[in-house]
Amino acid sequence: MxxxxxxxxxxxxxxxxxxxxxxxxxxxxxxxxxxxxxxxxxxxxxxxxxxxxxxxxxxxxxxxxxxxxxxxxxxxxxxxxxxxxxxxxxxxxxxxxxxxxxxxxxxxxxxxxxxxxxxxxxxxxxxxxxxxxxxxPSPLAGLMAVLAAVLILAGLFSSGWLSGISILREYQGRSDVFWREAVQHVWLAIGSLAAAIIIGIPFGLLCHRRPRLKAVALNGLNIVQTIPSIALFGILIGPMAWIGSHVPGASALGIAGIGAAPAFVALLLYSLLPMVANTLSGLAAVPRDLIEAARGMGMTDRQRLWKVEVPLALPVLLAAVRIVLVQNIGLATVAALIGGGGFGVFVFQGLGQNAADLILLGALPTVGLAFVAAVIMDALIAWSAPRKGRGSIA
Amino acid sequence: MTFASRAIPRLIGLCLLLGLFLQPQLFEPVFRPLANTSAPSIYAQAELWSLALSHVVLALGATLGALILAVSAAVVVTRSWGASFLPLSRSIANIGQTFPPVAVLALAVPALGFGDRPTFVALLIYGLLPIFETTLTGLTTLPAPVMEAARGSGMTEWQCLRTVELPLALPLIVAGFRLSLVIGLSTAAIGSTVAARTLGEVIIAGLQSNNLAFIVQGGLAVAGLAVLAHDALTALEIWARRRTRLAV
Incomplete structure (x- = not known):
């Protein structure tokens, strides 16, 4: 039928x-x-x-x-x-x-x-x-939707409607500390990202020109990437303490065995592999004949780099920034274990006191921050990708 | 690089790691300078080998569980009858990977209490995503001629999955498993902050008593495990890749 x-x-x-x-x-x-x-x-x-x-x-x-x-x-x-x-x-x-x-x-x-x-x-x-x-939706529309959600949530929180909920009770008791640790968390994540960009991209360019250096560097960075975060944070305490007490002026900059310095360096080390590897694969993907054409037009090496290679590799570089940013926001949580601050302070305090609400006060903002960072970076990557009719490499 | 130049450093590393677990006293002179003269330089609250064993069992068990669940899920959403779950499962995998492992671990504690259980569950949940994503990539990017040939030769859907699709996706499945296991070994160390029995205990003890010898000991042990696991699975992945190239 x-x-x-x-x-x-x-x-x-x-x-x-x-x-x-x-x-x-x-x-x-x-x-x-x-x-x-x-x-x-x-x-x-x-x-x-x-x-x-x-x-x-x-x-x-x-x-x-x-x-x-x-x-x-x-x-x-x-x-x-x-x-x-x-x-x-x-x-x-x-x-x-x-x-x-x-x-x-x-x-x-x-x-x-x-x-x-x-x-x-x-x-x-x-x-x-x-x-x-x-x-x-287009990444831009996705970004708008997430921003709208953030604004609505912020409005709900500041309206006082939710102030009776346990997690916000924990917040009210320590709002000063919360914002201080929030700034510290963002600073750790973005600061080490900035350092990784400043070091990683030129280093990637150097490796691109020297294949032997490339093999060694990628191997070394791969090994660093597999070292567990808590171990790397801990291992760096030793060298940072030594620098803090032996290099003149270092301790004035806040470099010490315990605190933000080893956390910053650990995050930087983790960030280097994605930065360098993506710089290399972005440059490797630039078509040979485009480089030849640029050379034929009489561009200098420097012009070729900035006008041809870097713009074409930009989406891949931004993809690395996305990976690093999301990864660093997560890993910065571990910094609290070595006195480096950040949202991890609440997570580990909460774990120590068996207080679920305090754990959530640390974990939820971390998750939210990582999510928003990923959405913003996705929109940026989509915006930077070559569009038809505008520098497309078909 | 020749086989020997790749294998020998790894074999030495494995021997050193096993030595550290089984006869930690032999390494006393190495760690002595890192500890205060009055403090012990070798962790003695628990046997290192038993901590290492439970560390590996926890991470490997959770990642194997994640492997079974994630591959099954990826198979389901790539069948015609499960396809309506594909877009959602893709975005869950994308969103889920932005969740920091530490946060997943911390969120498991209010639900499951302290100890090995929340660590196991957090590792399993977090391990699902990379395996699911790579398996999905493997199953959705199979060469079309191969699929047509398989269908044309009268294979049932199950035969096609078992003899064509999964073997071809194997290198990517192994790659996902490697990612998950390395993250798992690393996160298991943090599991010690929620009272799981792992090598992280040594690091935490070092951080609490400000004893660098413990921190470096635990750190090197966990890092050694992670690097060796990474290497072994990379070798397995290369083997699987070679095999599929022969098969195609």
Whole structure:
């Protein structure tokens, strides 16, 4: 028997959306938040359907119904993304408003997000990611969307709606330290990236002209790359302490065995391999006949480098910057173990005190920072890639 | 480079590493100058070989688990019936790789408590992404003539996967496994901050008691393991690549 002709409205949900819907349904059955008398002891679970105030519950339910409808009708991905993002905001607001249920007398009581909240956030986040994957937006549009998300989140945080949540309680207790460590983290990641660019690209150019140096350098940097971060950070303490105490003026610059100096050098060493290797592969990919043509036009070596080779290798160089930046933001977390500061301070303090909220205060900004850095770099790379009609090498 | 000039330094490295694990006292003179005169220069709270063993078992076990899961997932999303998961799984792999390993480890602790368990799970989750991505690349960039020939010769989908697709993707699968294992060996060391039993314990003890001998000892041990694993798997990858070239 042949299937009936499609009706006017044909349900469009596919396997991915069914899985995500099942995840959301499962998340609703899990505890949404945990109310604890203080930071350490286990608390009492609250569910989404009885914890938050009525308006917040209604908001979440309405947003989820809208999402189901939009998905079922097979609306455009862009509309689905907007509805999913609204549902996500409703979930976050519901968590914030649940904090209003805290007993006002107990200053130590706190409301932590629980499994249900995380699963709901995760499933909705995946829904947004799926929407973007199908929409295939240009990197610039992706960047705009992420910036909008950052602005909305910043607005939510500064509105005070969420200030009752445990992670923000941890933040309120140490906001000065938080921003100091944030600056330190970014400084470590970007500073070592800048140093890697200044050293790595000229070194790559040198290796490009001298094949024997290239083999040795790549081998050495490959080995450095495999040394575990915690080991490299630790091993550098020795030489940095020696430099700090023996080289005149070094300790005035802040070079010492413990602190940011060995962390900075370790991040720099890790950054060199991607920088040098990509400089080499970018230069190697410049077509021979273009170089010949440049030579034929009477360009000097220097002109050829800056007007032909570097512009053509730019996307590959920026790809290296992306790798290094994301990697450094992650690795800078480890710097806290040797007194180098950064968000790792909260992660390791939290691990030491068995305080999950403090761990999250360090880990979530690190993850967010790495993600935003990756999106910004992706947009830059796409922008720098040769377009048709503008220096394309076909 | 000849085979001997490549193999001999690695064999020496392996022997030194095994010596350090089994007879650490032999290395006392090397580490002595790094420690204060009153402090011990060889870590003695636990046997180095047992720490090394549990370090390797933890990282290798988690990465093997990641290998099975990631290759299965990559196979599923490249079949016609699983294709609707392909765009999402691609973007998960892209986004997931921006997550710092330390953050993944730290986030596993609130959920799973302290010890080997969160470290194992964090290593497994983090190890999934590189293997998934390279396997996916391998399975989606197979030469079209080969695929047509396989289909034309009347192979079932399962036969095609087993005898054509997976063997051709093998070099890339091994490359992903290598990336994951090296990251895993490195992150397992940080696992000691959440009380996993690994060589990181030696480094952390050194950092806490300001004993450079411990830091260098643990650091060299972990680095040695990672470099040897990297080398061994690179050799395996080259072997697999050569084999597929013969096969094609």
């Amino acid at each position: 042949r299937p009936a002709a499609p009706m006017s409205i044909k349900p469009q949900a596919d396997a991915v959306q069914l899985v995500l819907a099942a995840l959301i349904a499962f998340a609703l059955a899990l505890p949404f938040a945990t109310l604890k008398p203080n930071r350490i002891v286990p608390g009492q679970p609250l569910f989404l359907l009885d914890g938050p105030p009525f308006w917040a519950r209604a908001l979440v339910i309405l947003a989820l119904i809208a999402l189901a409808t939009v998905t079922w009708l097979g609306c455009r991905p862009s509309l689905r993304i907007v509805v999913t993002a609204t549902a996500l905001m409703a979930v976050i607001l519901a968590l914030g408003s649940t904090a209003g249920h805290l007993p006002p007398s107990n200053a130590y009581a706190r409301l932590s997000p629980a499994a249900g909240f995380w699963l709901l956030t995760g499933a909705l986040g995946l829904g947004i990611a799926d929407g973007f994957a199908r929409l295939k």
